[in-house]
Amino acid sequence: MPVSTSNTSPKVGFVSLGCPKALVDSERILTQLRVEGYDLVPSYDAADVVVVNTCGFIDSAVAESLDAIGEAMAENGKVIVTGCLGKRADVIREAHPGVLSISGPQDYASVMQAVHAAVPPAHDPFVDLLPDYGLKLTPKHYAYLKISEGCNHRCSFCIIPSMRGDLASRPVDEVLREAERLVKGGVRELLVVSQDTSAYGVDLRYAEREWRGTPRATRMKALCEGLSELGAWTRLHYVYPYPHVDDVIPLMAEGKLLPYLDVPFQHASPRILKLMKRPGAVDRTLERIQRWRAMCPELTIRSTFIVGFPGETDAEFEALLGFLDEAQLDRVGAFPYSPVEGAAANALPDPVPEALKQERLARFMQRQAAISAARLEAKVGTVQRCIVDAIDGELAIARSTADAPEIDGVVQVQDGLAAGLVPGQFVDVEILGSDEHDLYGETAA
Numbered sequence: 001m002p003v004s005t006s007n008t009s010p011k012v013g014f015v016s017l018g019c020p021k022a023l024v025d026s027e028r029i030l031t032q033l034r035v036e037g038y039d040l041v042p043s044y045d046a047a048d049v050v051v052v053n054t055c056g057f058i059d060s061a062v063a064e065s066l067d068a069i070g071e072a073m074a075e076n077g078k079v080i081v082t083g084c085l086g087k088r089a090d091v092i093r094e095a096h097p098g099v100l101s102i103s104g105p106q107d108y109a110s111v112m113q114a115v116h117a118a119v120p121p122a123h124d125p126f127v128d129l130l131p132d133y134g135l136k137l138t139p140k141h142y143a144y145l146k147i148s149e150g151c152n153h154r155c156s157f158c159i160i161p162s163m164r165g166d167l168a169s170r171p172v173d174e175v176l177r178e179a180e181r182l183v184k185g186g187v188r189e190l191l192v193v194s195q196d197t198s199a200y201g202v203d204l205r206y207a208e209r210e211w212r213g214t215p216r217a218t219r220m221k222a223l224c225e226g227l228s229e230l231g232a233w234t235r236l237h238y239v240y241p242y243p244h245v246d247d248v249i250p251l252m253a254e255g256k257l258l259p260y261l262d263v264p265f266q267h268a269s270p271r272i273l274k275l276m277k278r279p280g281a282v283d284r285t286l287e288r289i290q291r292w293r294a295m296c297p298e299l300t301i302r303s304t305f306i307v308g309f310p311g312e313t314d315a316e317f318e319a320l321l322g323f324l325d326e327a328q329l330d331r332v333g334a335f336p337y338s339p340v341e342g343a344a345a346n347a348l349p350d351p352v353p354e355a356l357k358q359e360r361l362a363r364f365m366q367r368q369a370a371i372s373a374a375r376l377e378a379k380v381g382t383v384q385r386c387i388v389d390a391i392d393g394e395l396a397i398a399r400s401t402a403d404a405p406e407i408d409g410v411v412q413v414q415d416g417l418a419a420g421l422v423p424g425q426f427v428d429v430e431i432l433g434s435d436e437h438d439l440y441g442e443t444a445a
């Protein structure tokens, strides 16, 4: 429960689980609670009611969410559940029949209604202590910017569309106004999130809206151009390799957008990708990566993969390793395939035995670790622009343009304290060393 203030208002505890998209939902609910004068407290004891924002994407997340609800029930007893797992109310009710209310993701109105019923708001029409950029759970200098909800794809391993519905983009002027407020409130880095950033605006037929006196299309490139006018770092997540992604790479080369793409490739075998029902022209991936790098040599590519998908043969797995060698991705996460309740992939034949999945995962990670380490080592001797996240003893913990918060590595600045660095500050760092994940250096002269 990360947020605390103190006054005599009714008190709400808040537990936020799940992905960056769920974090954005939490921020919206917390903002609304503060607008209505609720006090947000960091302990179960002090809370009149507890809201748990859950994740339900994979089975381990379901278990974590149910545990969190159980803990809140045991410690406080008045619990409101929201978020992805809320779509599976029966699972929650079975485990915790006493919860006050259950709602799904983005259902802010239901959460607020349940809070009002449990603890009426204090009668204080003048409670408005809120800065107009809202309340954020992330450190003050970076913020997630959610540009759409839902997804039009139907990847066979994923149940997000059944939980969150089809793609619903936010009009471009609305997103840009929110980004502008965030930057005015001190945010130095905007992290664009959605389920499918490349598809942004297709549901709105790329509708034009006005922002800063100029018409702008609700479309990825126009959004990125607008964001680049704000003077903060902008980082794109969940970008599928559609041809029009090529349009934003020049913005990266020009320094308007961070040269960073988070592209969840998931596999390299065309047959497995077909079984996964993945979007994008999967057979052209390597060509596309080469074109992007030719346009913007500084580009960092992060991706995620699933190993041991049902039916994955030894040859297909070897092809995946071959892809890693050729693609030379900078950052890679991998998961052994794990069936998600309700996902179409569960019905596919030839599941890969658990031990083999683990063996493939280990081989995959080993192969990629060497690639990531070599790519980081190539930066030794260069100077990298970084943003400081924290001061830890003598060190400043910073990130370069190649590092997204929470998921990538960091740059440890050895003389961070001595140089007087503070969180949120940009600094040039001379890179002196590297390992598989992180870089080490000191402030550049």
Ligand code: SF4
Pocket: 151, 152, 153, 154, 155, 158, 159, 160, 161, 195, 196, 279
């Ligand atoms: S693109 Fe696929 S994996 Fe991503 S949210 Fe949509 S259906 Fe799920």
